[in-house]
Amino acid sequence: MTGFMKNVMFLLTIILLGTSLFAEDGSSPSKNDEGNSSDKTKTQQEELELNKRHFLNRENYRTKTEGFSLGFFGGNYGLGGGCTFVTLRWRYFFWEILRIQITGAEYFKNNRSGVSANAKTMIGVPFFLDKTNRHELRISTGFSAGFTGKKSRDEVEDFIFYDRSNMNLPVDISYVFHKDKNVAFQVGVAFDFPLGLGDDFFLIINGFVGFRI
DSSP: OHHHHHHHHHHHHHHHHHHHHHHHHHHSOOHHHHHHHHHHHHHHHHHHHHHHHHHHTHHHHHHOOEEEEEEEEEETTEEEEEEEEEEEEOSSOEEEEEEEEEEEEEEETTTEEEEEEEEEEEEEEEEEOSTTSOEEEEEEEEEEEEEEEEEETTOSSTTOOEEEEEEEEEEEEEEEEESSSSOEEEEEEEEEEESSOOTTOOOEEEEEEEEEO
């Protein structure tokens, strides 16, 4: 009887030890799990730090003066580019002091070529789409002056343009993404409504993409 009890106790001890080891093995994380958990925690911490930095820069994203912008333009007067010198920004409006915008096309409507070259000054309103002010919608208008016109390709004198406008009413609608406090990317559409009309003149329409610093 004593031998039987010893065997029972021995078996019970083995079972308890095995159960304990199995439970410990199942509950403790593996090295891979620990590594993945560590990486995830590190990523979360980095995201929190990044969001904190953007939140602290939210006023900068809203009111920082932009010294220069450069963009690629394309529309019904061909392809070209534009640059802006100094954009003053306040909380509820901004002033783009000077923009120079030039586009041209060799082949145009009715076998003509056309060019649009204007200087603009524009005032607008920003709409911020998130709490950190990184995502911004801009709507602006103002005044532009320069030259927009087209000429017949059959003309001998290359620089005689017809149906031209020297003054326009510009309207811009664009989206601006502030990558950080020093650099922003912009995409949008620009309209120039002519204030002086020719017989066959129509408004200037351009899509554009660029950056602002």
